[in-house]
Amino acid sequence: MRVRLWGTRGSLATPGGDTMRYGGNTSCVEVRAEDGTTLVLDAGTGIYRLGQGLSDFDRLDILLTHLHMDHIQGLGFFEPLFEPGVEVHVWGPESSTLDLRGRLSRYLSPPLFPVRLRDFRCSLTLHDVMRLEGFRIGPLEVAIAPVIHPGPTVGYRISEGAAALAYIPDHEPALGLDRLPQNPNWMSGWALAANADLLIHDAQYTAEEYPSHVGWGHSSLDHVLQFATRAQVKTLVPFHHDPSHTDAMLDGIFGEWVARRDLAFHVVPAMEGATFHLDPGGVKGG
């Protein structure tokens, strides 16, 4: 399984000279199985460039964690959606009152957007996921679980053989707590992340920034470390960088982590364009 990061920024796209290395596009991750089966995790602005480079496929699956704008804004610019003959499946959380189609249509319709869902020329199928525990796409096994973030939000665990990727880009497991629960059963997202080879996880705030953002649905860097430790992952990819964090600031924030030798896992901060190869021998790349 190969994983490529097309968008690593949280909340707001931040193109510019001071975000070139970590990236300015919002959440989008490509997952490709060994047989070429392709999943796209979230449809932030990073999906635009991904769509331009895709070829030789007749089915794509887009897995949305939730419907905040930074995770769906690129959807209307994803070229495969406009290609007749292509089968596109979009998976994402419904609410208690609206299905996924109804919720996505709030963005993909005037006045917010000129093109409606029905205008896409591909063969489009929408899947509500809140009742699902998982599903299979080709060789990829997908597990789903709701996680702590405002509004219906899920995380995904994608497995191919023994290799597992956990993707929880927006997550505040420490909401209301001083520390994460000792018992992992009581920790949001744990079942998705447990023993994953690669965990891509929200790391929006520093410890100093978090107290003024409690309840916004994101993690501090300390929380992510605790979470990854409890989940016993092999590699942690801090993701969903705050729009105010420049490359220089992120170097400072993550430099200490990358250098730490007391952690039981590797820390590879998310950078746009980074690729990872997960196989039974471990994770390569970054």
Place this chain on the structure above:
Amino acid sequence: MHGRGIELILMRQLASCLSMPILLSDGRGELVYVNEPAEQLLGITVGDSDTLSMQELADQLSMRGGNGAPLSHDELPNRAALLSGRVVQRRVQVRASDGRNLWLDATVFPLISPVGESVGIVSLYWEVPDEG
């Protein structure tokens, strides 16, 4: 690997921040969490990995009706909320951790998930100071 449902986790995290005595049960009615004010009031504890059935809870508390009469299994507030899927308010008498008889107003309500499943029961116990 199955953790607790997100609704229970969030309710537990909220209850841990409140000064009201709150008990949390799972979708089968098994007690899974007691916040500190409830521990102090009722003398009941449940470990992170433990559960307590509704009947065991009622027995530990020596729970009776507000008039002192024993409650049948279906009259237990948790059980009534679980069966009805609705809010239940009931005055009950329990044996407190210090041995005193306490009159409590129990407010019990089900947690219904976004897809309409009953995934837990929240029990709030309000002490009635002028009874007894």
